[in-house]
Amino acid sequence: MRIGILTSGGDCPGLNAVIRAVVHRATMHYGDEVIGLRDGWRGLIDGEHRKLDLHAVNGIIGRGGTILGSSRVRPELLRDGVRHVLDVAADLGLDAVVPVGGEGTLKAAWLLSEAGLPLVGVPKTIDNDISGTDVTFGFDTAVQVAVEALDRLASTADSHQRVIVVEVMGRHTGWIALHAGMATGADAVVVPERPFDVERLTRWVNRRFAAGKRFAVVVAAEGAKPRPGTMPFETGGRDEYGHERFAGVARQLAVELEGRLGKECRPVILGHVQRGGTPTAHDRVLATRFGRHAVDAVHGGRFGEMTALRGTRIRLLPLARAVERLKTVPRSRYEEAECVL
Amino acid sequence: MRIGILTSGGDCPGLNAVIRAVVHRATMHYGDEVIGLRDGWRGLIDGEHRKLDLHAVNGIIGRGGTILGSSRVRPELLRDGVRHVLDVAADLGLDAVVPVGGEGTLKAAWLLSEAGLPLVGVPKTIDNDISGTDVTFGFDTAVQVAVEALDRLASTADSHQRVIVVEVMGRHTGWIALHAGMATGADAVVVPERPFDVERLTRWVNRRFAAGKRFAVVVAAEGAKPRPGTMPFETGGRDEYGHERFAGVARQLAVELEGRLGKECRPVILGHVQRGGTPTAHDRVLATRFGRHAVDAVHGGRFGEMTALRGTRIRLLPLARAVERLKTVPRSRYEEAECVL
Amino acid sequence: MRIGILTSGGDCPGLNAVIRAVVHRATMHYGDEVIGLRDGWRGLIDGEHRKLDLHAVNGIIGRGGTILGSSRVRPELLRDGVRHVLDVAADLGLDAVVPVGGEGTLKAAWLLSEAGLPLVGVPKTIDNDISGTDVTFGFDTAVQVAVEALDRLASTADSHQRVIVVEVMGRHTGWIALHAGMATGADAVVVPERPFDVERLTRWVNRRFAAGKRFAVVVAAEGAKPRPGTMPFETGGRDEYGHERFAGVARQLAVELEGRLGKECRPVILGHVQRGGTPTAHDRVLATRFGRHAVDAVHGGRFGEMTALRGTRIRLLPLARAVERLKTVPRSRYEEAECVL
Amino acid sequence: MRIGILTSGGDCPGLNAVIRAVVHRATMHYGDEVIGLRDGWRGLIDGEHRKLDLHAVNGIIGRGGTILGSSRVRPELLRDGVRHVLDVAADLGLDAVVPVGGEGTLKAAWLLSEAGLPLVGVPKTIDNDISGTDVTFGFDTAVQVAVEALDRLASTADSHQRVIVVEVMGRHTGWIALHAGMATGADAVVVPERPFDVERLTRWVNRRFAAGKRFAVVVAAEGAKPRPGTMPFETGGRDEYGHERFAGVARQLAVELEGRLGKECRPVILGHVQRGGTPTAHDRVLATRFGRHAVDAVHGGRFGEMTALRGTRIRLLPLARAVERLKTVPRSRYEEAECVL
Known part of the structure; x- marks a missing residue:
């Protein structure tokens, strides 16, 4: 043949x-x-x-x-x-x-x-x-790359008392976010399947600080969105192929959380390293x-x-x-x- | 509770x-x-x-x-x-x-x-x-560690025209050997479940050299054994807990293959790095x-x-x-x- | 004592x-x-x-x-x-x-x-x-992390015929960009010490495509800036400690290059993974x-x-x-x- | 030209x-x-x-x-x-x-x-x-590979209360052993330049156990040798190129230490993974x-x-x-x- x-x-x-x-x-x-x-x-x-x-x-x-x-x-x-x-x-x-x-x-x-x-x-x-x-x-490689990055970021967050919001791939589904979050013991994970409540997220992170922790890690799938009306949020629109554009959820969420928590919040976007390489x-x-x-x-x-x-x-x-x-x-x-x- | x-x-x-x-x-x-x-x-x-x-x-x-x-x-x-x-x-x-x-x-x-x-x-x-x-x-970690080592070893084998026999863990089963071998495109894998025929192994490796390749990689599970009578082989006996001892299959096989192939054959034993760490x-x-x-x-x-x-x-x-x-x-x-x- | x-x-x-x-x-x-x-x-x-x-x-x-x-x-x-x-x-x-x-x-x-x-x-x-x-x-760790990311990104760029602009740390000096670029054979590196000429950069990348390559990698230090007047460029201003803010050079440069080259250009910002972890x-x-x-x-x-x-x-x-x-x-x-x- | x-x-x-x-x-x-x-x-x-x-x-x-x-x-x-x-x-x-x-x-x-x-x-x-x-x-790569293996091995040694003797490359000089040992906080390093005193080594390791530690790591360069007369030691002779053959110092030292310490001692030979790959x-x-x-x-x-x-x-x-x-x-x-x- x-x-x-x-x-x-x-x-x-x-x-x-x-x-x-x-x-x-x-x-x-x-x-x-x-x-x-x-x-x-x-x-x-x-x-x-x-x-x-x-x-x-x-x-x-x-x-x-x-x-x-x-x-x-x-x-x-x-x-x-x-x-x-x-x-x-x-x-x-x-x-x-x-x-x-x-x-x-x-x-x-x-x-x-x-x-x-x-x-x-x-x-x-x-x-x-x-x-x-x-x-x-x-999928396994993408999660592994995200986990290695999260491990690196967590040590900094811990030493420097920060909240980091790490954006991983996933426009329509939260699989990478879920697995990367579980594998690193993230404090919270937000996914496209379930619009998130920023109030509740703030409570979770605050509870952690109340328990004596000095940092928190939030993992956000690219396509995660807040429940309408709970926080200001700009979507990215659509590209020429009709695909949703990158909305920058980590960046927007970090700004919102910094205001609510009164603590330094940093967005990190892992991007294309998750989809290439060995x-x-x-x-x-x-x-x-x-x-x-x-x-x-x-x-x-x-x-x-x-x-x-x-x-x-x-x-x-x-x-x-x-x-x-x-x-x-x-x-x-x-x-x-x-x-x- | x-x-x-x-x-x-x-x-x-x-x-x-x-x-x-x-x-x-x-x-x-x-x-x-x-x-x-x-x-x-x-x-x-x-x-x-x-x-x-x-x-x-x-x-x-x-x-x-x-x-x-x-x-x-x-x-x-x-x-x-x-x-x-x-x-x-x-x-x-x-x-x-x-x-x-x-x-x-x-x-x-x-x-x-x-x-x-x-x-x-x-x-x-x-x-x-x-x-x-x-x-x-x-298991996934053990295989990953073995694969990273095999990737390193293959580049040397290629440059230096060698046959390497890499021993991975597995006293009773060949799962690690099978997966590590598949993931690296090894030329041959020997496992405990199936006593191997050294004649046939030699033919496989020789065929590869005949096809113009300059090196070969054999992955051997710790517990792999030759078919009785096909090559000299010392077993390792049993330890105080009744577990089989390490017989050194890679070492024994490398000696045998070197004799049969007339090429430099090197055994590498990956050992305990496969069962520890992150x-x-x-x-x-x-x-x-x-x-x-x-x-x-x-x-x-x-x-x-x-x-x-x-x-x-x-x-x-x-x-x-x-x-x-x-x-x-x-x-x-x-x-x-x-x-x- | x-x-x-x-x-x-x-x-x-x-x-x-x-x-x-x-x-x-x-x-x-x-x-x-x-x-x-x-x-x-x-x-x-x-x-x-x-x-x-x-x-x-x-x-x-x-x-x-x-x-x-x-x-x-x-x-x-x-x-x-x-x-x-x-x-x-x-x-x-x-x-x-x-x-x-x-x-x-x-x-x-x-x-x-x-x-x-x-x-x-x-x-x-x-x-x-x-x-x-x-x-x-x-420094060595930061460069190593950047290089591992660049290796991953290059394989994607190659398969998908893209120009990627990778932003690495370095607000005032280009050491990380220089070493990461040298270690991965990047096509061009821009650093804070030397305002870059986007015309010349475009020529370099174009020459590469003319030679039959299907992708290009540009490494940009965070603090790199174009020569005044050669392309539109927004600086990031200064933060409360008087430090220069992140200007987003990769993002701005990718937009400019996409226009000039007529090829898909993607910015990737490696960010804080470079400064934490093992x-x-x-x-x-x-x-x-x-x-x-x-x-x-x-x-x-x-x-x-x-x-x-x-x-x-x-x-x-x-x-x-x-x-x-x-x-x-x-x-x-x-x-x-x-x-x- | x-x-x-x-x-x-x-x-x-x-x-x-x-x-x-x-x-x-x-x-x-x-x-x-x-x-x-x-x-x-x-x-x-x-x-x-x-x-x-x-x-x-x-x-x-x-x-x-x-x-x-x-x-x-x-x-x-x-x-x-x-x-x-x-x-x-x-x-x-x-x-x-x-x-x-x-x-x-x-x-x-x-x-x-x-x-x-x-x-x-x-x-x-x-x-x-x-x-x-x-x-x-x-050299840097060889040390890095050895350190990654030592990191993996140390976590096992710690959990399982063992002494591990890790053999790294270096027939004539102890550079890899020295750097790998320093980078992992090894308890002892033996090198070719200085024949070692097994008595003293035993004391060092024992002191560590006395201080409440549950494991110890010894790094041995391939070419390290005991001071004559302090322990039984077989050398490996010379190969056809006149190079010294591998004497198996880790294996011999592990046997000796196990006898002296009354604790489980395991040799690990890192071998050729140190000299190949990325x-x-x-x-x-x-x-x-x-x-x-x-x-x-x-x-x-x-x-x-x-x-x-x-x-x-x-x-x-x-x-x-x-x-x-x-x-x-x-x-x-x-x-x-x-x-x-």
């Missing part, structure tokens, strides 16, 4: 491990040919590609980024160009395509699959917001397993499905189910964590 | 996170008193203990080791002293005990539970060999969840059970089931990895 | 290592008593202190922050309160004081020394801007040596001096000399680096 | 950064051509080489190993083949050679320089044992500066010299001086550290 692979959307540690696993499994076990499509869907629109053999994926398992490049494509472009994409795939002689990407990519994949492109998806998101899989690669061992193993099983799924004719982790096993599930709704943090996990407002 | 907690057996990153979570949940949610028992079961034999309040567990979530200390106790000592332990627990006024430990500890816990000690176990092992839970805290974010979260749910289980009267991860949820399961057999690497996982001999 | 020690100013990895070394040397070698003054100069104004014995400094060598706390004190407060400080020192029975701090602290120390307080300084700054010493502890081995050794030599200097009566590294040796030099001017990056180092605009 | 570069001897983090800096400086500033010689001196004996342009060194600054490969060559081979090497250099049209290597390499370089080969050396050693330079790249920021900057200055030295006709760090500056000094004796740890540094036996 001739299998095309592409990586699409934002960066995510583990992409290269998927590519490597796909090439290893396909070429060594099945004797397939693997074609790397350049810069995500763009490669399938423009036909830009290169052959991937064992040599091409040598030593990449632990490297950040993606050797295939990635780009954002406006959803309309794919929607209106389905016919064109099918033609390009045919011209390239592709028997199957393995797109590796997040929610947007998987939606596009589902659309193309419905239109007849033989395709097996691999979910990718540092945000852990894709339904149907226990977790995706990239993946953790956990993410490398998961990405490798996803890659291998995607190739097996191609050979099993399981088109229109994607790989997923369930417990300790890799399963396949219909793309339609994965994209029907975002996987948000459920109430049971908030309550378990206790630090979520 | 008055809850005793103890940590027993070898070191494991995440122990302090469990202790912290138990104290937080018990004191803040239930208003319990928590008693830390010193040096594992010894604390319950000698009655050595101290009160644990929020202050005592401040800042420990990310620290290696255990603030309670640990020690190895010969199994007979507990078996013959069940009556005594029950008396000590009664003298200390304990309503429940939460032992955190590996297979040996959980077996002892089960024995004591059968004898009437109200007890909820928390599994702990870097080896990932406890049945009934998808994974235990400590836990990964993954292990901190899991340990925290285990600690919290153990306290809830105590209040739910779920004695004789232990916490376990199943998919994304924490469940309880009977200790008897957890200790009935070691969780070894199943055939399906070997085959998936392809690098296991 | 009875020696007081205090840590003052912003956080800096290695402070605890200095404290530990002072306590070890003073108590074990000289039989001195060491008094820890709370929250920097405030401890010497309010008299808040505690005794530091070996037990108090156990296990702190690798921890971030400072067990003594720190605070910022307005310079006037010390200047006008010299008499009072001398009285407090006398009341506490201090034979000598060892202040550990940056430029502001050392200036205050010099003032107090002139007024008769027996005092030996230990320089501390992540910015490496203190004259008379080759380097100070904290010190590198290098900084722990240097801090330990400074601590020890400060105690020896006290016993040698070398008051009014401070510790300094010269080559491989620790020397003492007059505080007056250390504070006479900030150590900026010399022209020879720019030229050597070649990446500095 | 046409400049040849080679990397020789054991692995050392920073080699790729030197290669990159040589290529950048030579090609971009001087318009030179750079030739990479394969596998150290072997490339100059066999003539195996490849052209190095900017593209070839792209992204290597932070990678471990050496893209040129390395190998050990028996000294006689070079000594007897000087004529041949000069011929190969002439055939390749080399105007100068930049060998990057340790003591052995620099000795060979000096020999060849005396014989007329135009050559500028770059010192390389993780052991920090080359005279005339404050430090060499690779260099620290410090080593990348130093390696980059050495590479650049080596090219400037070539253009300045400073043949027969090598780059060196003195204070904050890069200097050149005659190879003859660098190789006349090994730089051992001086008495003043032992005494300063206080933990060295």
